[in-house]
Amino acid sequence: MRQEFSSRRALCLAFVLLIGAPLPAPAAPATIDLPGADVYPESITSKSDGTLFVGSVAKGGVMRIPQEAGQAESFIEPGAFGSRSIFGVLADDASNTLWVCSNDASMLNTPGPSKVEGSFLKGFDLTTGAPKTSARLPGEHTLCNDIAIGPGGAVYVTNTFAPEILKLDRARDRLEVWLRDSLFEPPKNGGGLDGIAFDGDGNLYVNTFTPGELFRIDVKGGAPAKITRLQTSRPLTTPDALRRLDQSHFLMIEGDGKLDRVTVSGDSARIETIADGFGAPTSVTQVGETAFVTDGQLPGLFSGSGESPRLPFRLYAAPLSPRAD
Numbered sequence: 652m653r654q655e656f657s658s659r660r661a662l663c664l665a666f667v668l669l670i671g672a673p674l675p676a677p678a679a680p681a682t683i684d685l686p687g688a689d690v691y692p693e694s695i696t697s698k699s700d701g702t703l704f705v706g707s708v709a710k711g712g713v714m715r716i717p718q719e720a721g722q723a724e725s726f727i728e729p730g731a732f733g734s735r736s737i738f739g740v741l742a743d744d745a746s747n748t749l750w751v752c753s754n755d756a757s758m759l760n761t762p763g764p765s766k767v768e769g770s771f772l773k774g775f776d777l778t779t780g781a782p783k784t785s786a787r788l789p790g791e792h793t794l795c796n797d798i799a800i801g802p803g804g805a806v807y808v809t810n811t812f813a814p815e816i817l818k819l820d821r822a823r824d825r826l827e828v829w830l831r832d833s834l835f836e837p838p839k840n841g842g843g844l845d846g847i848a849f850d851g852d853g854n855l856y857v858n859t860f861t862p863g864e865l866f867r868i869d870v871k872g873g874a875p876a877k878i879t880r881l882q883t884s885r886p887l888t889t890p891d892a893l894r895r896l897d898q899s900h901f902l903m904i905e906g907d908g909k910l911d912r913v914t915v916s917g918d919s920a921r922i923e924t925i926a927d928g929f930g931a932p933t934s935v936t937q938v939g940e941t942a943f944v945t946d947g948q949l950p951g952l953f954s955g956s957g958e959s960p961r962l963p964f965r966l967y968a969a970p971l972s973p974r975a976d
Contacts, residue, residue: 675946683716683943684963685723688936690714691761691952692796692945692964694892694934696742696749696786698777699970705945706737706751706965709952711764713737713751713775716966718938727751727775729764732782734773736763739797739934740881745804747777748784752795753839760955786819786826799847799891801857805873809844809857812837816844816857816868816875830868830875830955835859846893848901850915856893856901863887865913865920866953881920892934902942904932909970910944926969 654673666816683703685692692711698704701718704726716722717719727734727749740750753771756763770793774784776792788795792812799807801836806819807829814835817826828852841861848856855875865883869876889906891893901913903922910926926944944967 652857669681671704671971681968683721683757683966683968685714685965686963688960691960692933692947693738693741693949695936695937695943695966696740697943699744702742702894703724703936703938703966704740704742704749704921706740708736708738708756708947708949709763711727711735711737713740713780722754727781731780731821732775732785733765733767733771735765735767736761738795741798741800742777743800743804743806744777745800747778748774749777750774750798750806751866752859754794756794759953761952769793770808772817774796775796776952782823784824786824788817789825789828793837794842796842796845797847797862799849801849801855802853802871803873807847807855809847811844811860814843816847816855818923832878833953834866834878834880838862845891846903848893848895850895850901851884851898856915858887858890858903859895860891860906863890865890867915867918876957878944879918881915884919884921891932894906894937896937902935902937904944906933908916908932908933910935910942912971915927925972926967928948929967942971943967944969 681908686801689709690707692705695705703716713727714723715726715915722943734753736754741750748972749883755768755903770788771788797810808817816830818829835844845860846858848859858865865881894902899915903911908929909924914921931948934945948960949963
């Protein structure tokens with residue numbers, strides 16, 4: 652009898668411990684569908700709580716996907732605050748701002764939801780979506796592509812149609828050319844600067860879309876210094892979004908279907924493909940141990956061929972495997 656009682660007590664104790672233990676976090680879905688036949692997502696970002704934000708090139712506006720819901724909802728309406736086609740998006744938790752690149756992409760056969768000309772960096776409240784900031788890229792050849800937050804909260808953007816990186820003067824809501832260099836000159840009928848991210852030491856990394864190159868820009872006292880073209884372990888094919896993972900590692904998209912981990916060592920960069928087979932990927936963001944990738948299908952849109960997109964537009968969840976190093 653005593654042995655039976657002890658066994659029952661042990662079973663009850665195990666049951667109490669089991670039901671009292673925290674449940675494991677739900678696994679990220681393999682895909683998330685985006686509603687609409689004209690989304691064509693170009694960029695994705697995430698808040699620290701895992702909320703996703705996705706911008707639309709053709710329709711305009713930004714969708715929000717709360718982690719607990721897993722379904723897309725409208726956050727920034729198309730055309731709001733003078734916005735047009737949405738390219739880069741970046742959630743800035745520190746300033747509670749969603750930064751977006753808004754462009755007149757009519758030269759890419761994409762008129763967008765409004766008639767506003769030019770390229771702009773716009774800021775919206777990250778919680779409510781209320782408009783906060785609007786700054787136009789200076790010059791005649793502009794396409795605001797992607798965004799990075801530097802040390803001290805400074806905001807930088809790439810101009811794909813000119814060899815320029817711009818920095819926001821927040822006091823005046825004005826973008827100024829921070830660096831212009833012929834190394835970033837876009838080729839004829841091609842794209843130049845694209846992805847942009849800072850490392851843990853405060854140095855800036857950028858890639859170029861058509862040439863397929865990766866650069867480090869040393870930053871001294873907030874100003875650009877030496878520019879180094881990094882030797883990549885293999886050639887890059889239309890590199891796009893660039894997001895920092897940690898001190899010297901980045902996530903990067905290649906337009907031929909790859910999600911890469913980039914490891915920088917000295918003046919070299921090892922390119923490790925961690926997921927492949929995406930149709931036409933355009934951007935990536937990290938939530939915990941998962942990378943979310945947009946399948947933008949932009950070549951069909953920009954070509955003006957009238958080719959119908961594969962529906963629904965989707966986000967793909969890719970597990971981040973341990974680093975090879």
